[in-house]
Amino acid sequence: MGNKISAIDSKTENPTVKISCAYCQGTGKDRFGIMSALSTCPVCHGRGFHVVQYPLVNCAYCRGTGVSPIGGRYYCLACQGKGVHHHPNSQQKCPECKGSGVTKGGSGFYCSTCHGSGLKKR
Numbered sequence: 001m002g003n004k005i006s007a008i009d010s011k012t013e014n015p016t017v018k019i020s021c022a023y024c025q026g027t028g029k030d031r032f033g034i035m036s037a038l039s040t041c042p043v044c045h046g047r048g049f050h051v052v053q054y055p056l057v058n059c060a061y062c063r064g065t066g067v068s069p070i071g072g073r074y075y076c077l078a079c080q081g082k083g084v085h086h087h088p089n090s091q092q093k094c095p096e097c098k099g100s101g102v103t104k105g106g107s108g109f110y111c112s113t114c115h116g117s118g119l120k121k122r
Helices: none
Strands: 005-009 016-020 049-053 056-058 084-086
Touching: 049 084
Parallel strands: none
Antiparallel strands: 005 016, 016 049, 056 084
16 A cells, blocks of 8 residues: 555544545645645645545555546546545455456546445445
């Protein structure tokens, strides 16, 4: 997983983890400086991290980068730029995309069956 896990809160029924933002690589700044070099990250809003539910799997669609594979400078729509998906269930490959996270037919969009995770939902 490309994201750094910095803290785990397992006291609750749904454990959460604090991960660095994949899109800005934890800097809190816009990775591509689209608006300006001083702009905050549009994904983490300048925090440099996200708090998400555990367990996590890398986003198959963007391969954990948080960047859209078809948009170049935009965040990944499948994982919302986080680079990971919360996936508590099965670890079997999605039957629709065969684990790639990409829809069939070569359109380049993320698989709607697994939402780009590449894993089968129960």
